[in-house]
Amino acid sequence: xxxxxxxxxxxxxxxxxxxxxxxxxxxxxxxxxxxxxxxxxxxxxxxxxxxxxxxxxxxxxxxxxxxxxxxxxxxxxxxxxxxxxxxxxxxxxxxxxxxxxxxxxxxxxxxxxxxxxxxxxxxxxxxxxxxxxxxxxxxxxxxxxxxxxxxxxxxxxxxxxxxxxxxxxxxxxxxxxxxxxxxxxxxxxxxxxxxxxxxxxxxxxxxxxxxxxxxxxx
Amino acid sequence: xxxxxxxxxxxxxxxxxxxxxxxxxxxxxxxxxxxxxxxxxxxxxxxxxxxxxxxxxxxxxxxxxxxxxxxxxxxxxxxxxxxxxxxxxxxxxxxxxxxxxxxxxxxxxxxxxxxxxxxxxxxxxxxxxxxxxxxxxxxxxxxxxxxxxxxxxxxxxxxxxxxxxxxxxxxxxxxxxxxxxxxxxxxxxxxxxxxxxxxxxxxxxxxxxxxxxxxxxx
Amino acid sequence: xxxxxxxxxxxxxxxxxxxxxxxxxxxxxxxxxxxxxxxxxxxxxxxxxxxxxxxxxxxxxxxxxxxxxxxxxxxxxxxxxxxxxxxxxxxxxxxxxxxxxxxxxxxxxxxxxxxxxxxxxxxxxxxxxxxxxxxxxxxxxxxxxxxxxxxxxxxxxxxxxxxxxxxxxxxxxxxxxxxxxxxxxxxxxxxxxxxxxxxxxxxxxxxxxxxxxxxxxx
Amino acid sequence: xxxxxxxxxxxxxxxxxxxxxxxxxxxxxxxxxxxxxxxxxxxxxxxxxxxxxxxxxxxxxxxxxxxxxxxxxxxxxxxxxxxxxxxxxxxxxxxxxxxxxxxxxxxxxxxxxxxxxxxxxxxxxxxxxxxxxxxxxxxxxxxxxxxxxxxxxxxxxxxxxxxxxxxxxxxxxxxxxxxxxxxxxxxxxxxxxxxxxxxxxxxxxxxxxxxxxxxxxx
Numbered sequence: 001x002x003x004x005x006x007x008x009x010x011x012x013x014x015x016x017x018x019x020x021x022x023x024x025x026x027x028x029x030x031x032x033x034x035x036x037x038x039x040x041x042x043x044x045x046x047x048x049x050x051x052x053x054x055x056x057x058x059x060x061x062x063x064x065x066x067x068x069x070x071x072x073x074x075x076x077x078x079x080x081x082x083x084x085x086x087x088x089x090x091x092x093x094x095x096x097x098x099x100x101x102x103x104x105x106x107x108x109x110x111x112x113x114x115x116x117x118x119x120x121x122x123x124x125x126x127x128x129x130x131x132x133x134x135x136x137x138x139x140x141x142x143x144x145x146x147x148x149x150x151x152x153x154x155x156x157x158x159x160x161x162x163x164x165x166x167x168x169x170x171x172x173x174x175x176x177x178x179x180x181x182x183x184x185x186x187x188x189x190x191x192x193x194x195x196x197x198x199x200x201x202x203x204x205x206x207x208x209x210x211x212x213x214x215x216x217x218x
Numbered sequence: 219x220x221x222x223x224x225x226x227x228x229x230x231x232x233x234x235x236x237x238x239x240x241x242x243x244x245x246x247x248x249x250x251x252x253x254x255x256x257x258x259x260x261x262x263x264x265x266x267x268x269x270x271x272x273x274x275x276x277x278x279x280x281x282x283x284x285x286x287x288x289x290x291x292x293x294x295x296x297x298x299x300x301x302x303x304x305x306x307x308x309x310x311x312x313x314x315x316x317x318x319x320x321x322x323x324x325x326x327x328x329x330x331x332x333x334x335x336x337x338x339x340x341x342x343x344x345x346x347x348x349x350x351x352x353x354x355x356x357x358x359x360x361x362x363x364x365x366x367x368x369x370x371x372x373x374x375x376x377x378x379x380x381x382x383x384x385x386x387x388x389x390x391x392x393x394x395x396x397x398x399x400x401x402x403x404x405x406x407x408x409x410x411x412x413x414x415x416x417x418x419x420x421x422x423x424x425x426x427x428x429x430x431x432x433x434x435x436x
Numbered sequence: 437x438x439x440x441x442x443x444x445x446x447x448x449x450x451x452x453x454x455x456x457x458x459x460x461x462x463x464x465x466x467x468x469x470x471x472x473x474x475x476x477x478x479x480x481x482x483x484x485x486x487x488x489x490x491x492x493x494x495x496x497x498x499x500x501x502x503x504x505x506x507x508x509x510x511x512x513x514x515x516x517x518x519x520x521x522x523x524x525x526x527x528x529x530x531x532x533x534x535x536x537x538x539x540x541x542x543x544x545x546x547x548x549x550x551x552x553x554x555x556x557x558x559x560x561x562x563x564x565x566x567x568x569x570x571x572x573x574x575x576x577x578x579x580x581x582x583x584x585x586x587x588x589x590x591x592x593x594x595x596x597x598x599x600x601x602x603x604x605x606x607x608x609x610x611x612x613x614x615x616x617x618x619x620x621x622x623x624x625x626x627x628x629x630x631x632x633x634x635x636x637x638x639x640x641x642x643x644x645x646x647x648x649x650x651x652x653x654x
Numbered sequence: 655x656x657x658x659x660x661x662x663x664x665x666x667x668x669x670x671x672x673x674x675x676x677x678x679x680x681x682x683x684x685x686x687x688x689x690x691x692x693x694x695x696x697x698x699x700x701x702x703x704x705x706x707x708x709x710x711x712x713x714x715x716x717x718x719x720x721x722x723x724x725x726x727x728x729x730x731x732x733x734x735x736x737x738x739x740x741x742x743x744x745x746x747x748x749x750x751x752x753x754x755x756x757x758x759x760x761x762x763x764x765x766x767x768x769x770x771x772x773x774x775x776x777x778x779x780x781x782x783x784x785x786x787x788x789x790x791x792x793x794x795x796x797x798x799x800x801x802x803x804x805x806x807x808x809x810x811x812x813x814x815x816x817x818x819x820x821x822x823x824x825x826x827x828x829x830x831x832x833x834x835x836x837x838x839x840x841x842x843x844x845x846x847x848x849x850x851x852x853x854x855x856x857x858x859x860x861x862x863x864x865x866x867x868x869x870x871x872x
Contacts, residue, residue: 246569
């Protein structure tokens with residue numbers, strides 16, 4: 001299970017996978033990974049599944065209040081992803097090793113179930129085995145995940161995401177209503193594992209609601 | 219992010235992708251791209267995911283009132299796609315660089331939500347982040363997309379599509395009831411990005427309707 | 437669009453594709469193709485997506501009342517697909533060049549809509565562009581496809597399938613309730629195109645029913 | 655149809671396939687195969703679709719009351735899958751050749767239909783052709799599959815799974831409420847075939863319920 005792939009290559013490979021999962025279509029979503037050299041992050045507004053390693057930015061991992069570029073793509077038309085300050089929340093507040101941003105339709109729909117008007121709220125889930133893939137959660141625990149309201153520009157989410165992270169210190173995800181979800185982990189494997197578990201749980205909640213069944217055992 | 223793939227090869231590659239997305243099954247749908255040499259377009263009624271570069275027509279890009287063939291496939295059984303005049307609408311009226319025609323089931327179903335009887339209408343969507351992938355649209359804007367009635371033959375859609383484009387100058391898509399959608403962009407990347415965003419939004423509207431939930435934040 | 441692939445290889449390639457589409461899981465379903473040498477057909481009860489060209493039987497194409505083996509797989513444990521007499525119906529009654537048998541869940545569910553008790557019936561569809569991919573059908577025509585009752589053994593379907601084909605001479609498909617669908621064409625390309633169009637239409641009928649919307653424009 | 659692939663390679667290949675089917679996301683689920691050398695099993699908590707052959711454990715196949723390691727991965731951070739005692743149930747009580755554990759959302763949702771509160775129960779299905787892919791089941795038989803309650807730790811399922819297997823000697827699957835399903839067979843091909851058939855049947859039951867239709871012909 002050793003993975004010696006360079007981080008820029010890994011980001012490109014994972015983005016192709018995430019595209020297949022429906023997480024990063026329409027240039028949305030993506031993943032940032034922190035390595036010994038710094039923080040790797042994709043450009044803004046590009047087709048995530050067609051990126052090449054040379055398109056990835058390397059930012060200073062010690063300056064987490066702003067973007068200090070260590071290595072930029074040669075293409076001068078590119079800009080750093082608008083998700084940068086949100087990814088940095090997870091690096092700064094949680095010491096994360098990787099952050100995934102997904103536009104999965106299941107995140108969008110599950111958020112609507114718990115916050116029909118798009119205001120801040122809380123998603124709850126209980127009794128599903130896949131909860132055990134999340135840090136510190138058992139399958140009979142009640143999982144609670146914060147939902148924050150969307151904003152016109154992605155960077156404007158920074159403060160409300162940070163506040164939600166403070167309010168839910170045991171949770172490695174913040175849902176954005178009408179938008180998607182941010183999930184992180186101590187490394188890219190845990191971030192991906194948790195993102196897959198959340199996606200499964202979001203779908204399970206939506207499908208059970210449509211079946212007229214409680215998904216939560218009582 | 220430079221893509222030096224010749225356009226006929228790119229069309230074949232994208233059609234394989236679109237087949238996987240469910241946009242071009244049963245020989246329906248496809249993509250046309252405009253390059254310096256002219257307009258590239260697929261043959262009619264062929265399996266889009268199995269096309270080879272030598273199957274693609276090259277048409278004169280300066281004669282947008284009719285098809286002037288510059289290079290035809292060697293297979294004499296082939297004919298130019300019936301979508302040709304519809305693709306040319308986008309080239310002529312909008313100076314598009316590429317046009318995608320999708321038979322996605324989400325386009326079909328979303329159109330039924332807003333036009334149950336198949337007559338001309340308007341799809342509306344509001345409050346979803348993926349709207350930001352569309353030219354000039356913010357996530358809190360109300361997106362309005364024209365729906366035109368289907369016709370027995372594809373070419374008969376030409377005038378009503380052109381009229382809908384005139385009526386919605388800020389929108390880069392026309393939905394055809396019971397049929398699918400045409401989406402274009404200044405180049406193939408923007409056309410594809412917008413087509414993916416529309417597909418996501420169409421699905422979100424359908425899924426939210428099935429959940430008994432408003433997808434539009436109020 | 438010339439395809440020089442040997443037919444056994446093509447059958448294996450198409451079965452991998454059909455597996456991805458959900459048509460041939462659990463060893464069910466498959467495709468038979470008629471070539472100049474005779475009729476190619478898969479073994480019974482094997483994983484269709486993992487077949488190799490040497491697993492394919494070659495049967496005499498002139499003896500359509502029974503299976504005359506011209507070339508058998510070297511593996512003596514294999515038997516000819518139980519679908520053989522049903523495929524031969526299409527070769528004998530329609531001069532087909534290829535027959536696809538799909539267990540798609542959309543065929544199963546659409547059949548239930550029109551025949552909830554699994555008895556013989558008729559599926560109807562109208563107003564969808566993808567109907568135009570079917571031989572002799574326009575998008576405003578009302579498509580009518582026979583549904584026959586399932587039997588304990590596949591070969592027992594032979595007579596009722598043949599009778600349904602006689603009763604619906606303009607239709608290139610027979611649906612089997614609780615089971616799936618048989619679709620054929622003059623060659624494998626038309627058979628595949630028609631099978632894809634049917635699958636799309638079956639799904640559209642099911643999804644529209646679930647949305648509480650008429651799929652048929654009135 | 656001869657498959658000379660070494661078992662560790664086959665396990666990795668099948669796990670990539672199962673990941674695509676949605677059976678083993680978030681490190682959950684997997685497959686164990688018994689060969690002449692012993693029992694091959696994956697590590698615990700790893701990304702199943704990214705495993706390499708050298709990550710697979712080989713356990714003694716004659717000591718079915720506990721895990722006797724014959725060959726361990728070189729990575730000392732790995733542990734044997736928590737499913738080990740559950741896989742061993744099938745090896746010990748049924749002489750199975752392979753066992754699949756799937757977290758498919760269809761298993762989860764179908765279980766809820768028959769056991770809304772997550773308590774032990776029984777799933778029933780009747781009248782679907784795909785039942786014929788299951789050992790000893792005809793398409794008009796009523797299939798009955800035991801559902802056991804989930805537990806906080808996977809190994810705690812061992813006794814209730816064993817009891818359900820005793821109570822249903824003709825059935826090669828045990829569903830775990832809120833969790834997934836275990837399916838086995840005399841070899842990996844039958845285990846996979848049966849797992850695919852079950853997944854199809856689970857989905858058919860869920861989809862029919864959502865359509866307001868009986869899936870069981872009466």
